Amino acid sequence: MKRVITGNQAVAYGVILSRVDVISAYPITPQTTIVEELSELIASGRLKTKFLKVESEHSAMAALIGASTGGVRTFTATSSHGLAYMHEMLHWASGARLPIVLVNVNRALGAPWNIWGDQSDSLSQRDTGWIQLYCENNQEVLDTIVQAYLIAETVRLPVMVVLDAFVLSHTAEAVEIPSIEEVDSILPPFCPDYPIDTQEPRAYSVITTPDYFLEFRYKVQKAMEQVPEVAKKVDDEFKARFGRGYGAIERYGKEGAKVLLMTSGTVTSTSRTVIKKLVEKGLSVAGIKIKRFRPFPSEEICEAIQGAKKIAVIDRNLSAGVGGIFAQELRASLYSREERPPVFGFVSGLGGRDITPELIEEAIQYTMEHPQPEGDIVWLGLKR
């Protein structure tokens, strides 16, 4: 069935199709219509899911930690300040090895107040032990939620599915919605190894001394290292079933291009049209879309950039004092390689300003004209 739906409605469909048992969430713009949609579905009896309407995001994540420990499939959605408020519990969820799925609608953090798209919220959580998957369109949002449960429940780590504020969350486009039976055929019910069972009492998340804590974290890292293989298998199976796959990254544009442009989220869609035009003009450019940010797809990227002389990265986020976070991660990935093309780190579109085709073209032109960037950050569209 094909329907014209917003990104937030696509999230709700993802939740229905994944047969989530417990939702716990707190409203925040621009995530709000997700919780409204889910409340409607539950109230009308179309969705048999328990929805805890908690008093904060911190409690939303804590409740899911309780529910997931209890052995059921869980979901929440948030944005910006809400995600930041959950921060402590994000660490707890990954440390407790709970396969919770969270949708984050990217939004800037105050001060000053801003409700528009900016990746600084999710990227601020990059060290919490969560897998992070970024989406380019509403179809990908729906599909990624189903994939997220498959990955999370295999490696026993939580997954954050990320979409752009308004450009996806509140914008409608055609989405193919699979039937729940079709999804059932690839997503089995959640079967945890050690759910709460009073017949076999256990103590969960017991205080652990320096003698063992390192080993607990080592296991989290080992689980993260399984993700590329597991996610690929999940994506391949998904593609075989539904004809749609995404990969950890996607390369598009000219084969053997000298200049590459790395983007994530909806900026990729705009970049596709710009690059198509430039290639038609005879320029040697290609694009790389980053879908999986954690674990960072270093292997996949290094393979995809072979032969490139320069890499431009557009970051809709800022780690003040360093620069764009995708650029920073890319530089770290390249360091151990023999082939180390210069990385041009463009920062643009913070707080929801449009990253227009003109700006993207400007970034590509700049990269072509300069042998090296004039600093770790090249500001794009900055009013001076």
Place this chain on the structure above:
Amino acid sequence: MNKVKVPIAENLGHGHLACAGCGAAVAMRLTLKALGEKTVMVFPASCWSIVPGFWPYSSYKITAVHAGFVTGAATASGVRAALDVRGDDETLVAVWAGDGGTFDIGLQALSGAAERNEDLLYICNDNEGYMNTGTQRSSATPLLAWTTTTPVMQPKENPKKDIMAIMADHHIPYAATATIAYPEDLIRKLEKARSIRGTRFIHLFSPCPPGWKMPSEQTIKISRLAVRSRIFPLYEIENGRFYTIQEETRVVSVKEYLKIQGRFSHLTEKDIEMTQRNTDDAWERLQRKARC
């Protein structure tokens, strides 16, 4: 009152790390007896994150879910939801939180759960301060008490928060105070709470020898004097409205209670008189509530 049977089963095992004379250890032993094995207990950060021992061991013989400091009531709400989804309406979900995790940092989550009337038994183990971190003031610390953050030159300037009134105003089905010197009363209240659905709250008063600067063999005595002096009266509130006081007729002055605790040793006669007046006022207010 009918004679209360204390169940034989011991669900707090050997080797726990509670201090000598820990009032809460006695309370935990009795509580786990009363609640039985079909219990999941959520432990936000408190002494009771440490007392059962370190991984891979635990002294709890029931299911224990350790949780973030702020999250007792929220984590328990999630556990309850999972059990409901699994069709298990028999297992009790309880929280054991300290006064910090209840009166202070955990109050928002508790208020949220109580407003939703989550099917939980929330036990606040009140030792009147942040004892696990070495005796800092909490909003449960009484007026004028010494703690490491309210030194004797400037003892606690504010009275103890009235957590029972806060919980009563959430109109939860059941709230009760209890303490270890009255074990039958404690067990009766726990059993009563277990039989009710919705949010139930037990305010458990637990003397803390190192934090209160009191001899460890005086725990039960101080627990009893708290009730006799009406510093900590025993009562129940049903549906936020109906108060029942378990009146202790052998009344003593607050001085009897204060004088054996080092945390009050700097109090002047005037301070003690004021404490007596405050206690009398609070008792008067409680009686008025119980009369209507």
